[in-house]
Amino acid sequence: MQIGIVGLGLIGGSLGLDLRSQGHTVLGVSRKFRTCEVAVARGAVDAAETDLSLLADTDVIFVCTPIVHLATTVQQLIPCIAPDTVLTDVGSVKASIVKNISPMWKNFVGGHPMAGTAESGIEAAVHGLFAGNPYVLTPTETTPQSAIERVESLLRPLQVKLFHCQPEDHDRAVAWISHLPVMVSASLISACLSESDSTVLKLAQALASSGFRDTSRVGGGNPELGMMMAQYNQPEVLRSLIAYREQINRMIALIEQERWMELEAVLQRTQEARSAFL
Numbered sequence: 001m002q003i004g005i006v007g008l009g010l011i012g013g014s015l016g017l018d019l020r021s022q023g024h025t026v027l028g029v030s031r032k033f034r035t036c037e038v039a040v041a042r043g044a045v046d047a048a049e050t051d052l053s054l055l056a057d058t059d060v061i062f063v064c065t066p067i068v069h070l071a072t073t074v075q076q077l078i079p080c081i082a083p084d085t086v087l088t089d090v091g092s093v094k095a096s097i098v099k100n101i102s103p104m105w106k107n108f109v110g111g112h113p114m115a116g117t118a119e120s121g122i123e124a125a126v127h128g129l130f131a132g133n134p135y136v137l138t139p140t141e142t143t144p145q146s147a148i149e150r151v152e153s154l155l156r157p158l159q160v161k162l163f164h165c166q167p168e169d170h171d172r173a174v175a176w177i178s179h180l181p182v183m184v185s186a187s188l189i190s191a192c193l194s195e196s197d198s199t200v201l202k203l204a205q206a207l208a209s210s211g212f213r214d215t216s217r218v219g220g221g222n223p224e225l226g227m228m229m230a231q232y233n234q235p236e237v238l239r240s241l242i243a244y245r246e247q248i249n250r251m252i253a254l255i256e257q258e259r260w261m262e263l264e265a266v267l268q269r270t271q272e273a274r275s276a277f278l
Contacts, residue, residue, distance in 0.1 A: 003154070018128070024154070086147045110167060111135065116221075120225075
């Protein structure tokens, strides 16, 4: 197939690398000419330009722009592409995206690859980023089956774990396991920076090892992405943050009141429950 990718960052670039390895022709579009050059040089695309008209003859287009630009990008694409072209996105929020774009383009399939790194940009793109990870599709009752199958036929060879769900269910679920962790992780880093003794802060920074690295990784990621998670999934992010605050308050009470057996029971339960999420 001839594939288009709009937005040649970590996700778009990694998709390009993988799809080209499967024998597809990949054409890329980026706002910056320098990004186009790097994408071609790295082998993420066969050709790249700053003009969306490059994608006129593509079968499927992955729109990998930031969430705030998705609907506008689709509007700009529509005059350039054939009616049977399938559009899909990679946004981490689905309900608002599907609601806005589906009426514009019948062959739209909402998508969200659950993969990433702390790095961003075309330089961070890697082969195999999606292998073994969930890739969620959120078709609605009006999404043509042929459009769904076309997207699936591209994703299955990438060895992803395909899931289908309603856009609203997606947003509530990812608030717990993706958006909340970003806010919690960022709050952890902020809390550490509140240490008023510079000697202690420097010591903490010097001693930080795997535990801090693991728990702080997503909080140290792309600030724009974290902000858009909160903005475009606000109700569910707030719901999860409030529930998390209640758990923190419970921990504080258990420790203040020296209820060690109850604290151990909580930690035992979380130890046993963690594997179900992984």
